Amino acid sequence: MRHALRSTHSTSIRPTISVVIPAKNEALLIAGTMMTVAQILEAAGYVFEIIVVDDMSCDDTVLQAKWACRQLLSVPCRIIATTQSLGKGYAIAKGFAVSTGDLVAFMDADLEYPPQSLPIMASLLETYPHSCAIAYRTEDNRPWFERVTSKVAHQLATLALHLPVSDTQAGLKMFPGWFARQHLSCPRQTGWLYDIEALLAAQNNGLRIIQIPVTQQSIRPRRAGMWQMLACAVPLTQLAWTQWRQSWSSKRASRTPQNPAPALSTVLTSQKVTEPSRPPRSLIGPQASHDSRPHYEKIP
Numbered sequence: 001m002r003h004a005l006r007s008t009h010s011t012s013i014r015p016t017i018s019v020v021i022p023a024k025n026e027a028l029l030i031a032g033t034m035m036t037v038a039q040i041l042e043a044a045g046y047v048f049e050i051i052v053v054d055d056m057s058c059d060d061t062v063l064q065a066k067w068a069c070r071q072l073l074s075v076p077c078r079i080i081a082t083t084q085s086l087g088k089g090y091a092i093a094k095g096f097a098v099s100t101g102d103l104v105a106f107m108d109a110d111l112e113y114p115p116q117s118l119p120i121m122a123s124l125l126e127t128y129p130h131s132c133a134i135a136y137r138t139e140d141n142r143p144w145f146e147r148v149t150s151k152v153a154h155q156l157a158t159l160a161l162h163l164p165v166s167d168t169q170a171g172l173k174m175f176p177g178w179f180a181r182q183h184l185s186c187p188r189q190t191g192w193l194y195d196i197e198a199l200l201a202a203q204n205n206g207l208r209i210i211q212i213p214v215t216q217q218s219i220r221p222r223r224a225g226m227w228q229m230l231a232c233a234v235p236l237t238q239l240a241w242t243q244w245r246q247s248w249s250s251k252r253a254s255r256t257p258q259n260p261a262p263a264l265s266t267v268l269t270s271q272k273v274t275e276p277s278r279p280p281r282s283l284i285g286p287q288a289s290h291d292s293r294p295h296y297e298k299i300p
Contacts, residue, residue: 005047005076005100015102017041017048017122018177020095022088023109027059030109031068037107037115038075044119049076051095052109056085089187089194097185104180108171112216121174124210131208132175134199136167138213165209168196172214179207 005016019037023030034050041048050072052065062081069077080094092106103122107113113135121133169192175184183205189197202209 018099018101020106022091024055034068053091087191090190096180105174113172135170135172
């Protein structure tokens with residue numbers, strides 16, 4: 001049974017937030033990431049929950065996430081372990097499905113994208129309720145090969161799908177909770193194309209796409225190589241074909257041209273979002289026992 005988040009202040013009208021963190025072999029980072037997210041959202045005055053979805057890690061990611069949950073006594077945490085590894089998109093979707101927040105975000109477990117953007121995104125979605133907020137990289141400190149492959153992937157997606165955004169692949173996005181649970185919890189694309197499918201769903205449902213400039217820091221070598229990206233050419237073509245067919249059917253039914261929802265690019269010159277002060281990589285809790293806790297579950 002889903003129990004919705006409730007503000008600790010009865011007069012508060014601020015939205016609650018669910019933060020979904022997909023993780024695979026992140027034992028060295030996951031605890032620090034969870035604590036950093038909690039610190040930032042608590043300081044901003046939001047009521048929130050953290051949902052970690054482990055994509056069949058081969059290390060102690062789940063144990064370290066459970067240890068972090070025990071340290072964050074005032075924060076609702078859920079640790080979900082999948083029984084099959086189907087990719088980052090699948091993990092995000094499973095987290096969205098069990099979320100309870102008015103707003104639902106996902107972010108990469110390695111903190112390459114600044115979590116200080118979360119309160120900014122939430123504030124913007126309070127002002128523009130029928131919107132989603134996505135990070136886009138204005139500064140990228142990764143190695144040149146990673147920058148080039150990421151830009152090529154984005155350009156291919158933009159040309160094929162006509163998405164009006166500057167960056168489809170940034171690992172930090174926030175959606176209205178109802179939209180995430182209704183439209184993004186059963187994806188067709190379970191890998192890195194999930195981001196594109198989510199943005200297409202937002203555009204097709206009339207959500208305004210607000211873009212937040214961020215600086216991405218390189219924490220480790222890219223896990224997805226060129227061959228993995230090339231393997232996505234077929235599903236990307238399928239996405240483009242499905243989008244074109246739906247658009248054509250919609251135009252034929254209405255007999256009037258239909259333009260995609262415009263993207264609103266929000267430039268926060270007074271609130272530059274950069275890399276946060278990071279906890280040390282060695283922030284690892286004591287050896288956790290394999291105890292059964294109510295916030296830990298396995299799903300197919």
